Structures are given as C-alpha cells and as structure tokens.
Amino acid sequence: MKKYSVFAIAREAMRGHKGWEEQWSSPEPKKEYDVIIVGAGGHGLATAYYLATVHGITNVAVLEKGWLGGGNTGRNTTIIRSNYLYDESAGIYDHALKLWDGLSQELNYNVMYSARGVMMLAHNVHDIQVLKRHVHANRLNGIDNEWLSPEQAKEFCPPLNISRDARYPVVGAALQRRGGTARHDAVAWGYARGASARGVHIIQNCEVTGVKRAANGAVMGVDTTRGFIGAKKVGVVAAGHSSVIMNMAGVRMPLESYPLQALVSEPVKPVVPCVVMSNTVHAYISQSDKGELVIGAGTDQYVSYSQTGGLHILQHTLDAICEMFPIFTRMKMLRSWGGIVDVTPDRSPILAKTPVPGLYVNCGWGTGGFKATPGSGHVFAHTIAKDDPHPINAPFTIERFRTGRLIDEAAAAAVAH
C-alpha cells in the first residue's frame, strides 16, 4: 500500500495523477475463506480490517450486495459522541471515540474526524434531570460531558435561539467536547483500503441468498448471487437487512427496520460550529466541511426497506430546526434521502455469538451506529477471532431480551441518538 501524503500528491500532480494505485482491489470470490463478513458498510469493513491487523486473520471476504459504504454508512448524519448513560453503552461508544481520535493516522486516510463538540439541549425540567444524570454518570465513567447554561450554549453555538419566548426555550445543555463528526465515505474507504492491502477480499455486487449449515448446525458458508462461498465463520453486519440474513440461518431476531431520513442544505460559509441535538423538539444538525447543513430526521413509523420516507417526517424535522435556529428558514434543502435502520427493543445493539456455531451478528445500532464504527469493528473482530466476546461487547447479547437484562438507554434517558 503506497502511503498517502502531501508529497505523494505533489508527486502525482507532476504526472497528472495517473500513478495512484487502486484504493481497494475487486477480486473474484474464492471457493472458501476463513471468515466471511456479510455487509461492506463501515462496521463490516472495520471488522475485516481489525481481523487482519489485530488478529492476523487475512483470509477474509467481505460480501456486499451493492457498493461498499452504500448503506447507512453513506447515508447518515455522521454524529460521533460517547456520552451514554449506562456503563455498557458508555464502554463501547467511548472505546470507539478513542479509536476515532487517531483513526486518520492509523488508516493513513483522512476520515476528517472533527471534535467540534456535541451539544444536547434541555428544554424543560425533565430534560435537565435526564441530561444531568448523564453528565454525572459520564464524569464518574471518565467520559467528558459538561453542563452549560443557555448563555454558555449560545456562546458555543452562536446561531442558537435561546429566547425565553421560544415555544420550548433552551434551559440548559450538555456538551461533550470530544464529540463531533467525521467524513462518512472516508471511513468506509479508509477501512476498505486498509483491509484490501492486507489481503482481505472485498466483493461487491455479491448478494447473500442463503446461509448453509452442517448437520451439527454449524455454519458452512453462504450462497450468493455469485455462487456458494465456504467459511467456518460468518459475521453478519448487514444493518437493516440483518434480520433477513439471520432468518436464512434460521435465527429469528428482536429487530425491526425503519426508514430514517436525513437532508442537507445548500452549502454556505461556516455558521454552525458544532453538533446540536434536541430530543424534546427532536432534530439534530451540524455543518459539513463542504458547508452543507446536515440535518437528521426521526424515523418513519412503519417497517420498510424502501429507503424512502414521507415528506411529513422532513417537515417535522425542519420545524424543529427552524424553532431552534429561526435564521435558517430562508436556507434551502438541497438533498434528502433515506436509510434503513435496524432497531432492537431496547435501542441498544446486538454484538454477539448466536445459537448457531460459527455465526456471529453485529446489528441493532438503530439511528446511532456510525459513531460506533471503529469500536464495533474492533470488538466484533475479537468476538469472531476468539469465538468469545470482548469484555466491552459481552453485555450486548441476544439473550438479554429473554432474561430482561436490557440496556435501555431510550427508556432510561429518552435521548435521541
């Protein structure tokens, strides 16, 4: 893998950028691999990358029915934070946040992780109670998250409306300074490049149509649109389609897939210096390096794989944005799109072994998966390599729904992801 640097660019500039090598190869699938990862999104590619770099397992194929990074990885609002309430969640998201910091250097690929701060607004007494519970729990967990007055919130994000006559005035905010955003495509591409360079096969336009199991129930491999591919270990990281793949293996999941829409405005000069989220008026916003306001919507209310949603969802989201930022009504929506998010009953992910030997699953990230990408891939690779969960993802089992040991951030905190 040729190193990227300003000098490499200068060198290539001399010869019209004709000397760049492929960022990742596009090989034909082999008959068999040690590990197959289903889904070439950020989580799947990161898993493959860490299988290769941390565990030395390079005979790996990442199968993707479309193009790599084309699912939720390339369709989300790229918010990164780790100020979660419960130890379990804080553990995995902060593991990810630590990896985000330095990921560009690790991958030699600028993922543009921008620690511009994530600010969550409180609009009433209940919000204050909930957010302060987070602030205190985070502090004792060694995770930065500080309480701001409305004036401090406005100082940190000048366009924010903190007028007392707002329908839902801002009465405070919790700020995680290490939180921020990253360039979603770069994350997928950087991991793909790193994995590919270490021998991982990334096979696009290859849809999994079945999961083959031996007489003893163990996984043998997968049927695909490009034929059967064998493997002793299969990791399913298919986001909205995870339950579809798991059903092929005969495992029914506690998952439902919903449309999640997002939108960007036309690009303007820097105006929103951080990420702002509000659960009560329900919307979140940041500004991309390109200048577009990146705005998140709530999910539609029904199960769907259509990657589209209703206009009324975007309306409610922009209602909320213009309530928080009345100066933006003259801005224009440039592009809107939908993703498919897989949601578990407790809104926390499942990263675990399954009842099927050799089958592992990493799903249920709902609307908040992007921020976990490095940490998720890192511990999932461990789980597959060792056939045993990493302590960090040990609590995120499938069984928790039977026993009732849920990790219910939503119920406990009612904070939007």
Added chain:
Amino acid sequence: MLLIRCPYCEEERPELEFRNAGEAHIARSANMSGESDDDFEKFFFIRSNPKGIIYERWRHMHGCARFFNAVRDTVTDKFVMTYKAGEPKPAKLPGVAK
C-alpha cells in the same frame, strides 16, 4: 405520506390520521402467567421484520380510532389490503404472487 384504506371508514385516508401499531397476528396468551421465558420473548420481542409482505396493525388514531390490520409490501410500501381487527390472516392475497 402513505394513503391507507381504513376498513371501518371504508375509504382511503392520509397517513397523518393513522398510527402504526407493529406486527399483526401475535396473539397474547390466554394464560399469560403460565408462559415460559422463551414464549414471552417470542411474543414480546421477536419480530419477523420481513423484506416483502408484512402483516401489520394500524390505528386510525385521528379518524374512527379503530385498530385494524394491513398487508403491505415493505419494499415498495404499497398496501395489498386492509381488514378489520380480529379477522383472520387472509389465506390468499389479491395480486400477489405465491
């Protein structure tokens, strides 16, 4: 915004009047306290989440306020049919292969 036929109002109405109520035909046990942990998990948490035809419940929240069932294709979001609560799962679906 979807257009949903309410089987009680006998006409199509805008989605804004409705609220989705999750997967249909998951019966609550008559002997709830006798259910095993596995049964309860299946009943309350496990969902079929199909890519294709889904049987789901809706409530005409801001209309006649009735709950009812719908058959919808989750890939196209097109409704195949709707029917009243308590009616059995339709054996045949109009205009749907297999």
Added chain:
Amino acid sequence: MAKAAAKKTAAAASPSVDRRPALAGRTTTATGVKVEVLPPAERISLRAPEASVAALSKALGLTLPKKPKTSASKGGRTVLWLGPDEWLVIDEGGNDPLADCATVTELHSAVGISHRNVAISVTGPAAEATINSGCPQDLSLDAFPAGAASRTILGKAEIVLLRTADDAFRVECWRSFSDYVFTFLSEGARDAAG
C-alpha cells in the same frame, strides 16, 4: 345504565358562578372566509353496539347515522358518526342529550363532554381552502359533501370536521387546543384567497 351518575350531572340548576368559555367571541375575517368561535353547546360522546342504536335514536329524537363520514341533524341537535360504535352528539337547542340517554336501558356509554370541546365555524367561498391549509383530507364536495363529518387532523391538532353547507364548516377541537386551531385557521384564512 349509569343512571346514578347520569342523573346528577343532568340537571343544570342555576350556577352561582359565571361560565367562561375558551376564546369566547374570537373571530377573524379574510377575503372570502370568516372564522369565528361558536357559543357553548351541550355535547356527549356516545358509544354503543348495533343492538342499542334504535333505542338510543328514539331517546335522542333522531336516527344515529350508521354510514361512515356522515351525520344527522334535527331541531338544533346533530349527531356525527365518528366510528363504528361512536357518535358525537351536539345539541345547540339547550336540551341535554345526556339526560335523554340516561333513560335508555340498552347497553351504551354516554359521557358528557360539553366543556371538553370548542367549536369554530369557518364559512365563505374560501372555507375549504382555509381548512386544507392544515387538513390533509379531500374536502371537495364530491368527497366531503354538506353533512359529511369526520375526525381528522389540522396541523398538529386533532379536530372533528362537519360540513354544514357547501361553503361552511364546523370545526370542533379540545378546549386547550382551541387557541392553536383558531390561530392556524386564521393563518389559513389569510392565505386561502390565493
């Protein structure tokens, strides 16, 4: 049924305190439309199975409509079909439908909601457009003729809509939503001429 409960609330004997309806007297006009808050009326939410409909119709003095999105009206009393077993009874003639139902022994539920709802009338050639500023239903005369009634949505509030004439609607909403609904209709009216 529920005589005990019903009877007591029935008789409305001289209050020593004044009644202060929400938005009393609020009104606004724009090109082609007038929006005004209507005076208080007696109302009940009536719930009953098919078998009780005849008896209740008799007691109320008009036939409960069975067809979706319809209403029946007689002598200042209007009954709106809201659901297969649900009717909204509005009496503007000073009679108490709750008392009338109290005499019915057949299975039913009659609950007084006179104070729960506020009524707003929207009249004039631009009335339909005014309501369509926030109501997603098809209000053309073919789809929603005079006499049609339905619970539906206006912006972010639930309303009950009754078309009293080709160019006149009665909008009912809950008391605490009435300011929002009136304000919304006022904005809608301002734009409806367009």
Added chain:
Amino acid sequence: MSGAFRIPRAGRLSQAKTARFSFDGQSYTGIEGDTLASALLANGVHLVGRSFKYHRPRGFLSAGAEEPNALVQIVRDDARKTPNVRATVQELYDGLAANSQNRWPSLSFDVGAVNDLASPMFSAGFYYKTFMWPKAAWKSLYEPKIREAAGLGVSPDKPDPDHYSSRYAHCDVLVLGGGAAGIAAALAAAETGVRVILADEQAEFGGSLRFETGARIDGQDGFAWAQAAIARLGAMDNVRVLSRTTAFGYYAQNFVGLVERVGDHLKAPGHDLPRERLWQVRAKRVVLASGAIERHMVFANNDRPGIMLAGAARTFLNHYGVAVGRNVGVYTANDSAYAAAIDLKKAGVNIAAIVDLRDNPTGPVIDEARALGIEINFGRAVIRAGGKLRVSSMTVQPKNGGGERTISVDAILMSAGWTPSVHLFSQSRGKVAFNDETKRFVPGTYAQDCVSVGACNGTDGLSASVDEAYAAGAKAARDSGAKSAKGVKPKVDASESWSRGMLGAAPGAGPDTTVKAFVDFQNDVTAKDIRQAVHEGMRSIEHVKRFTTNGMATDQGKTSNMHGLAIAAETLGKPIPEVGLTTFRAPYTPVTFGAIVSHARGPLFDPTRKTATHPWAEAQGAVFEDVGQWKRAWYFPKAGEDMHAAVDRECVAVRTTAGLFDASTLGKIEVVGPDAAKFMELLYTNPWEKLEPGRCRYGIMLREDGFIYDDGVVGRLAPDRFHVTTTTGGAPRVMNHMEDYLQTEFPHLNVWLTSITEQWAVIAVQGPKSRDIIAPLVEGIDMSDEALPHMSVREGKICGVPTRLFRMSFTGERGFEVNVPADYGQAVWEALWAEGQKHGATAYGTESMHVLRAEKGYIIVGQDTDGTVTPNDAGLDWAVGKKKSDFVGIRGMARPDLVAKGRKQLVGLKTKDPKVVLEEGAQIVEDPKQAIPMKMIGHVTSSYWSQNCGRSIALALVAGGRDRMGDTLYVPMPNGVIEVEVTGMVFFDETGGRLNG
C-alpha cells in the same frame, strides 16, 4: 435604455417597463419580465460568480433551473438575505439588489483563485490523502481553512420576517411541466371535466416554446398558443394552473410536493402574501412532462464566462431580446445549436463559426445556416477556449488531430445534445432504461400511476410530443374516472426537431490530456478527475460521484451526470447501462426550509395547552413550566421572592393552613360499561372488582414487559363507571394503550373509554383547612370524615355547578380534588380562593407539589421511575393484586433479571449535612476513593430542600437499596464528595395521621 446587448424588436418584453437593479453595488437597468440573468447579459455582464474549489471566474451556463454557475445572494433588507439564488431563475423587480458569492476581495480579483494555480494539487479526493500530519493541525489549522474556503453564499443571520403557507390538494390528473406536451395533456384531461392541476416552474408557460421560434400550433406561434391555452385552462373551474411552481418531490402513492414562489418576483409583496406556498397534492394520475435539459460540450476551459448552452442563448434572444455576444462561436454535436446560430445571425449578431463534431451531417437547419453565410466546420472540435474573465477565442482542430486554428469570439454556444428530465419519474421509484441508439436514459418500468410524455420520455419533435401528451392526458382522465372527452387535439403545423448528440469528453479532452475540461462546473469536477476516480478503484458510479463530488452541487448534476457517467464507463471499458445511473433524490431543485415548515413556526410550532385557570395564575404573577404541551404554574412568587422562597412559603402554608393547586392537566378517562371492573383488573396491577362505588384507589399500570408505565388515582362512580386519572404526560399514550388492549386483546368486554381530561377542571385543595374552605360552597355532599373518608368520591354541586369531588391527597394532608366542568373552572377557583383567604390559604405550583409529595415518599412516574423500574423496585408491591391470574405485565415482571437480587430499588436519602441539597441525576457510589471509572450503584431521582422537615430530602434508585437502610453512601460531585444515609421514603408524618388531621 435597458442594456447595450438588448436587440430592438427581439424578444417578448415590453421595452417600456424598465426596472432598476444592482449587482455588486453597480446599478443597471433591465426590463420587467427579465430574469436577473437576462438583465445582466443585456448590460454585457457575463462574470457573475466563482467556482467552489478553484474559484474560477464563471458566467451563465443556462437560462433556467439547471444553472450551476450563476448563483448570487439577493438582499431585500437586513433580515431578507437569500444565498445561492440562481440568477437565471430570479425574476427582476425594480430595486432588486444582488451580490456575487464565494470571492474575496472582489469578483474580478479573487484571492481564492490561487487554488486554480495550485489546482494540480487539488485533484479528486485529495483531502482524503493529506492534512493528516501533524495530527493536531487538522483541528487547529487544516479544517478551519478548508471550511472557510468551502460554502458558497452566506447564511441569513436574522430571523426571517416573511411567512410561508401550505395547502393540501387532491386532483384526478396532475400534470407536471407546462411546455407544449404538458399543456396538451392538461387540455385533454381538463376537457373531460375531471379535476386537473397543471404546474410549471417558470413564470410563463411554454417551456421550450419560449425559444423555439420555429414552432407553430393551431395556426399561431407556439408561445402565443401556449398562452392562449393556459388562459383557457385557467378559466375552467375544474382546473388549477400553477406557475412559478416546482414539483420537487414525488412520494409514495402519487403524493407530490410542490413549491409555489409567490413573492420573490415582486417589488413589494403585500403583508398577507406568503413568500412561498407549499402544495401537497394527492393525484389519482400523474402526467410527467418535465422536458429535457441541454448538455454542454466537455473541452478545455469550457467554463469561461461567455460560454453557454445554445438553447440558453436562444432563450435570452427570443424571449428576453438579449444577445449574449457580438461575435459568437458555436460548438455542437447535434442540430439544435444551428437554430441558435440562425436566430442570432438574423438578429444581427456575427456568428464567427459553427464547429460541428459530426462528419457530414445534413438537414434543413444546416442548409439554412449555410444559406445565411455562416461558416460551418464539420468533423472538427474546439479543443480550447481562450480568455479568463470572459471567453476571447476558441481553438479549433480536426477531431482526429491536425492543425490548430484560433478564432476570436466573445461567446461560445455549445450543445452536446439533450438529456430527458427523468428526475421525478425516478423519484417515483420507476426504473429508467438506456436507449443505446439515442444514448439516453428514458422511463422504463413504472412503479406508480403516472406516465411520461414529450421530451422527458425521449420523444423527439413537437408534433410527436403533443400527440403523445394529448393521448396520455385523455387516458389519465379516463383512468381516474372521467366519462367522455369532447376536446380537439392541438395541431402542430411546424416544429423543430433534433436528437442525438454526444456523451462524455470531446476530442482534446481525452484520457491522454491533462486539460481542465469541466463536467460539473460548480464543484469543479473535470473529465480528468472522473478518470482518476476510476483508476483509484471506484467502479460503482456512486463511488465515482462521491469521490469526485460530480453531480453533488446545488444543480444536482442536471448538466453533468450523463457526461460523468459516460467518461466513467469509457474508462472502465464498460457499456453505460452496466455502470448504471446514480439515484435521483428529492428535491428536484433546492427547496426553502420555510416552505416545507410553512405554518409550523412560532406559536404554531406546537400547540400550547393552557388550563381553565391559566389567566388567574398569570394575573397572580405565576411562573410557568412546560410539561409536555402544557403550560403549568410552577410557583407563585410574591414581590421579592425567588423560587426557593416562594416554594418554602407555599409548602409550609399547605401543611399549616391550606393550598390551592391546579391539577387540571392530569389525564382523565371515563371507563363505562358492565365489564368496566373486569377491564380495570386487566389493565392495572391492582384489584378492582371489590372497590365500592364512591371509593378510590391508587392504581399502577404496567407495560407488558413488567415495567411501570403510568399511575393515578381511580374513583369508582358506579358499578359500571370508573373515573381514571393518569399522569399529565402519559394521558394520550395511556388512552392508546387501553384502547389497544380493549379493541384487540379483550374485545369481548362490554366497556368503553372516553377521554374527559378537558371536560373537567381540577382544583386540588390540600391542607388542614381544606374542608373548611370547600364545605360552604358544596351542595348535596356530606363532607364529614364518616361520609366522605380519605380516598372516596362523590358527585354533587359546588357553586351551583356539577362536581366530582374527590377526597384524596398527594401531599399527605387532608385533601380534596374538586372536578368542575372546564368553563366553570376559573370561577370556581376564584370562589374557593375567596374562601381560602379567610383561612390564609395559598396557591401553590408544581414545584411545591413535587416537594410535598416527596416529603411523603409519593413517587412521580417518569422521574422516580424511568421505564426500567418494576413495582417491586419502586416499593409498590402492595399495589399488585397477589391473587390475580392475569394483568398486563404480570409475566414480564417475572422474568429472571426482573426478580434478581441487587436490582435498583427506590429509597430515601438524607445528606449527613442537612443543609446540602443533592442534585437530581447525581450518581451514588459505595467507595468514594475508588479510581475512575467508578462503580455506580444508583442515582438521585428527586431532591429538594424541605422547609417542613427543616432539611434536604431525596429519593434515589439504589442497587439493593432496601437492604442498605442506615448505610452510608457517597455522591461524588465535581467539588467534593457528599455523604448520605439510606433511609425510608417517608420524611414527614410517617404515621399518616395528618390525612385526617
């Protein structure tokens, strides 16, 4: 005079109606009916913007919505600044002020243009490969610089004084696009009498008829025919004609979002006019007539100001009467550019030369051009444009190489052919198909009840388009229920027709070159960038798009997508359809946030719910808090009191005399029917069958998973009638929860639910004197403890109005809750208040209510519980009917981890220092000395200063809390550790004697 480049007698604008306007502070004169673009061109201004990355000077590429270059900021006043407005769309009004964007210090001298010199460094995706060292520099240096350079216009910085409106509409046939085809379709449908809506984004209908001077329909000039037809349609009351209206999104089940620009073209829009109006249309059938968009030629420096699409130049001439130059060159790969050359030539503009890539094309336009003496060069390419701030020459070369020749020009018109606008069709989830012969994507498989007609369907020629459209309009009407048509099909007498053209880079910009031949102008994407993306392994067109940002600018690739695709395909050595087309996403053109939000701003953002006594509380100077949509009186400060002083006073008053509290927001549900008790047994954990009429009980509702969902006092009014109360926030979801079980799980029960939350105003009168205050006003109810014991309910009268009088207490004092019909709420409150004054009663708000209930250890669902708490966790086992065999939640709460040891349990906390008040949400640990991360065993759910207890009190969820009574635990705060003792939950009057005190 309205500009030196205005051609007398050309165009359709009346020279009489001039309009003054300014651009970058320089003032000019235009004509009403101009766009900002045509007005500037009339004044010879081509340089209007700078590109995104290289800050290259840019002019006008188009005359319409596809414009990638000419984006300006329109300034009406301080609060009305709109960035990124397409000058080709913005209509001129007298006094219009516009500024160029993305340049400093000035448009003609822009420092950012150094990027252009350094452009070899700024290749596609370069930023992924650098700015990584030193690590810290990304945040401190690189990123801020990148962000400053990026972005086009400047965001408004003041709240928008304009308003926006919305309208839902329904129709049988919705026609999108008002060119000849759309008008023909609308006529055919309208004549059947069905409801028709016809929308077009332009100020005037006619589409390409605006420049197609050769077209004649029904014996008249095409554009004139269009205006006449629109007048006819507008006069029919089954038709709504919407101009300046863009269909931006095509959603499920023929639901289409459109935005109508109402005020932006007016000098002084009236106060009542919205700036824009959102139309949300549900149509039985949709006819798509969105036309086609001309493509530019991809050659070196094809972005210089003065180089534009041939069709655009024709529009400026034939509609606006403006010549885009005096010495114009033409570069084409199809016939249509010839028509532009001919029109300009006839208008007296010199045509320096036509350069045609094709070898020996023939046809009437070519003959006509030749007849006019225009020099035509076949089989040649323009390999380079000269000039910087304005094009000055074009260098021509045989397309297969050979001698160069440079021709001086002041404008170049180009046409690589026309791309059908399949955006809306694609948004409707239809699948496009590639026509290999004409090299274009056209509608293939339909997913909704719509049909494409005319140019957007790949139909060439006015005559064919009108025939197709008229038939489609008639069919759409039939399909949506029309009986008979009685119209006459428009007859096309003369039309222009062209097709074909080329895709991708022209000769001179091939793989072997390093020239800047732009594909996407605004994002500065060149043919070279696209090839590089492919070389770097981007095989999916989506990857190429994202890596190069081709087609991701504000024009969403309307002119660039097909060229980019062709170049990628060529580089991959694959046929175009195999590489595939990127998905078209809504909106078609950018849509103003305000239009989408429309009415949902300010007071209409969300309903503000107020109780019947709100005016009284306001008059008393109460401070309110938001609880859900409700405004609730929080506390009633007297002069000079802060919140603490007020709350201390209120709390003491309630326990010494009495207090009045507005409890109206609590949810209330009347449960009626012979099976009412049976139903209550199933929905609540408590037993209800044996509850006597006239008595009340505190009920707990669970979700099926066993966690507490809601709670409230329930009164039984009669054997078949319960008056249920819920939490304020929980009211709607509890009602839905109950209806769900009643309708779907227990439909056999004869019981009905009615929300009476707003029927009754509720006045809580609490305290030792409460009975003395109420009694004088009550009729027909025996108020003695024997007749009306704690937790009972009676119906009677108060102040002569009906009441449901509850004897109950959420304070631990003797207490009542007076329910009266809402419209009487304030009057009865005032009567009670007057009585209360005789006893020194006070009004208290939600804060005091919280303190008082906490002193008694009464929980607040949603504060002391959070959706993960069982009745046992909350110490409410006593409220669970032990003998019951079923109720919602009975199984869920028996799951292993819900009955395991060590669960968090609700307990009381007393700080060792009684003066210290804990912070709600603070975390609790056993060992304060442990290192971070600390093991947290619980958190504070409620915490107050209790004036009545003379100390602070708190409730907390603590792991195994009830086994820790008396233990010392610790609350580590940033400024030190707080010691606390675990106690019971009742801090005041443990025996409960005061309930009857």
